[in-house]
Amino acid sequence: MLIDERVFTDKSEGRKDTGWTRNTSPETEAAINSSTLTVLEAPLLNASGQVPLHNRFRPLFTLTLLQNDDALKIISKGFEAKSALLKHELAYCVEQMNNTNALPILQAVLANEKEDLMVCDEAAEALGAISATSSKEVLERYLNDPERVVRETCEIALAKINWDHLEEGQKHWGALEDVSEENIAKLRNALNNKCLPVFDRYRPMFSLRNTGSAAAVDALASGFNDDSALTKHKIAFVFGQLLSTHSVPALLQVLQNSQESDMVRHDAVEALGGIVTLEMKRPDAVRIVRESCQVAIDIWEENSDQFQYANGLDSGAASEQVVGG
Template sequence: MSATIASLRESLCSETTPLPIRFRALFSLKHLAVQNKGTAESLSAIEAIAAAFSSPSALLKHELAYCLGQTGNDAAIPYLTQVLEDLQEDPMCRHEAAEALGALGNADSLNVLQKYLTREGEDVSVKETCEIAIERIEWENSEQRKQEKLRQSDFASVDPAPPMAEDDEKQTVETLEKKLLDTSIPLFKRYRAMFALRDLASPPDLPTAVPAVLALAKGLKDTSALFRHEIAFVFGQLSHPASIPALTEALSDLNEVSMVRHEAAEALGSLGDEEGVEATLLKFLHDKEKVVRESVIVALDMAEFEQSGQAEYALIPEVASKAL
């Protein structure tokens, strides 16, 4: 293990390290895992990320799972499978582990995903995530994928579902909104409409951007908490000011589930240079839900980053174990 990875691992795994510093260490490790794919350095970075699953923070563990899914490295599969199979783990973490297995796209994960899709008494967000992950893996390994024409996305993330294929029909905000909100069709297809709308909202000066954001905002009224949380995540990717009212409403709704409110808080953090956002986040710094409180702490750090003009929301590896 290199000194850089050892230092980042120390920061990530220490319960005495401030949460924002741990998040920055995590994103640094993810970057190293992706940039050095196929090397011992990448495996060390993945092991360092997985080592932090011993943390009591559900927010951190859910982010660990997300980052492992983004590495594109099958070495992450055993760690993610272990989290999904741990019935004592927070459902938010287990759902993220299932989603990450879908992102990695390995057909060998289908059996374990099917197991928790059909497990009696399973948390609904975990079941729904397994359903989407199965469909994504099947799509990833299908002939259909080779034939589809996908719009080039501005986002480098591996998403739970690909955007709707351009050759399905002429894509407009209106047609995609209709699919997004149609609860009679499979979640995977609705997710595809969601990510197609996201892509129509970037860059933010596109004529379709504001209408696409407003269409996505309607998804925050969906009956599925998983769906609502993904809408908030997409808003975090877009960082479009038009999403601020909907995100503020979601965060402010004390009857909303914490997995949605926490994602809304983090999305607002990505808009931290917009007027009033920081003041909104500060209102929830002492929220009764731990995952929301922690998300607000991270979001305020993200807001500070947005205002600072720094290039990367990550630690400089050489100072990984020091406060910024």
């Protein structure tokens, strides 16, 4: 995910709400009509060929908040884009909509052998998150895929669907985590146990995420020594949910490793960006920390002064500027 304003519950791991704020009122949604959707569709799909990439994300997140089939149809057209990053976010947003009408779209993305692995990974994960039993047959086809990321994600998605439909899995929702040092050590060992099925290593990952203590963050960071890009990518994503400053050293180490997988570094960047943004907004933040964050963001941002991505209906949000691709 690219932004820290997330409030959708990510059902792929039964996690607590950590997503975008759904700030569209019922009155606003009632006023959405075909012409308004067209206003959002044009910049998302870069109809003019002149829309900067970051300006394509804003209408995407706005459409996602609408949570309807018309918005889903527009989002699905975006998979023809060249940007792997954009298509990754498209798949993530489709997942958050939790609409079974998205299943054929996600299945087509997964089946595209020319698609970027990061996009295929997100499509498979979305199938698991929506958790329709009809997706099991599709996911099973890729359990022996030559690409490790694809087969591991499909294995997890299948296990997650099976888990969701078991009584044990349904009872797990909302269960309180054991925050004792002994349990954190146990979860850390399970996370790093390569003899366990991938799904059984992911469950302790999200238990540690829900615990959220410094010890839990250290336990999660130990997983960056794994040889699975998928596992490390998910740990970085989890750090983006926790937004704990305690995770910064581990994330920086990942980011600075030029040999690391692109999708792992991608999530590390986003987690760091979320932490910086949160620290800058904290009313009790030490002034020098807050001001340092502001300066860092200003240096990084350089020519853009817009941070709110889910504002595709705001005046000027869909304005087009010259950009490459």
